[in-house]
Amino acid sequence: MKRPQDLIGLKALRSFHAIVATGSATEAGRSLGITQPAISRLLAQMEAAIGFALFHRDRGRLVPTADALLLFDEVDLSLGSVARVHSVIRDIAEYRLGRLKLVAPPSFSEGILPDIVASFLKAFPKVHLTIESRGVESTRSLIATRAVDAGFMKLPVAHPDLHAVNVARSAVVCVMRDDHRLAARETLDPASLLGEPLILLGLGGASRAQIDMAFVTAGQRPRVHIETHTVGSACALAARGLGIALVNEMLATPSLRDGLVQRPFYPQLLHEYAFVTSTLTRPSRLTLAFLDHTQRHFA
Amino acid sequence: MKRPQDLIGLKALRSFHAIVATGSATEAGRSLGITQPAISRLLAQMEAAIGFALFHRDRGRLVPTADALLLFDEVDLSLGSVARVHSVIRDIAEYRLGRLKLVAPPSFSEGILPDIVASFLKAFPKVHLTIESRGVESTRSLIATRAVDAGFMKLPVAHPDLHAVNVARSAVVCVMRDDHRLAARETLDPASLLGEPLILLGLGGASRAQIDMAFVTAGQRPRVHIETHTVGSACALAARGLGIALVNEMLATPSLRDGLVQRPFYPQLLHEYAFVTSTLTRPSRLTLAFLDHTQRHFA
């Protein structure tokens, strides 16, 4: 069966273009890296396929007909668009083209995430990144419904449609002013914090329960002076001497300014943070590249 | 030697496009008229060539990756432009696309040429026609320099760069009012025109010399009452009873209105008209088509 659309292949179009451009089949062959007979054959096939002559053989030379010149413009455009396809392929292959939507809780996206993003964009400058800052529930839902490509969440992630890769773990630390009386101690524990006004995050999650549990186990109850909702504000309150903030080290680091110190809290309360994607779709190459980058960042 | 640009052929692009469009390799094969294994192979080759996966094999189905969708738009455009090339080829092949510039003396372009052009455009409606109306010298030069594709001229055409094809011949006739006393005669000759006021074209060409010669041969001198420069005006003058116009029949016919008659002049003075092109370039297919049409018109 003959398919007329395939009678004129890319090679034929390129040959035609090159002949018109260079004015000679021999030269065209050189520019395309093939021999002159190949050009001749392609041209002959093309002329046979289209039904009219493209060149007028004049004294051994190929002279384009008016029809050929009419066609040339269109072929030129077409080859240009094919070249653009190749260019787009290269861009995609080399991560110069693509969009990545991420979501993370505010404490993450205000602290550690900008660092990761910055170095990622340094490696892949042309990628278009979007970052949403949402609460835990919203984050979960955005990822599960694939409204975003991926997100960061604190483990555990209990959702059948979510796939979590552990990327970071960090412990709870005590943040206080450097002139605080307890700043002299290497580490702190419930006993040493007895009676101290504490600044805790009121997020109703496992994290707060862990802290309460640590005090209970030590036979105490924490003296919660202030409850707040972001790591940044907890540190800011501590900086004003209102108490000792118990926050996650990794999230607190960006908020540590002059005059604030952090001391490990014992028993160690580990929080694990995961890079989360939907199980409904395989992550895009860009997503995987970002994950890889994140893992290197924390390695 | 490997040429990366040829690793992705049109077939591969079409296959990719069809798979995304139909959602299945089997269906894509059907729509392209090839078998499913061919599609599979083309896709595998393409993925190998570009270096990243285009589809995610999910439960036996091909699901486009984000990268594939990114690429799809570009491929779609590209295939569209290739299709346009084919469309242009068809248009050219069927004379639906093209430009034709013609030149002819005023007597020609005001009389007989519009008829030819009208029926030509009826056959090839999309062709863009340009008609110049110039004197003999200008006509010759425009054709010789290829400023136009072709033109009409009265023979002989003495110019090395011009190629003339005889397309029409017609004789000199006498045009007069139907109430003229000589209108009763079947034919006229120098003897019967003795003393009649004549209207002649003053064009300093062979045509006027022929007429003078005919009278001289008959032992007379024509009584030139009026000299004018176009066939139309000569007939118009004759219509006002100012004399008998001796003009070429073919050129006169369009100017014959009610009240005017034409009678053959003897001895017969034949004028030959040619379709003239440049010898420097082979005429375009459209030019040849117009010549063919002209010949049929006069046949």
Add this chain to the structure above:
DNA sequence: CACTCCCATCAGATTTTATTATGCAAGTAT
């Protein structure tokens, strides 16, 4: 459990495609 649908792979045959060698025509220099 049988049936169907879909994709990947394989083997074999056919078709394409390119290369080298050669011929021909025409222009150019000796």
Add this chain to the structure above:
DNA sequence: ATACTTGCATAATAAAATCTGATGGGAGTG
């Protein structure tokens, strides 16, 4: 004039690409 060069076309041959039909595996479906 004669020989040399240049440019295109063609033929023979070798190599590569591509298609088809058959086959198998995985996964839904009645």
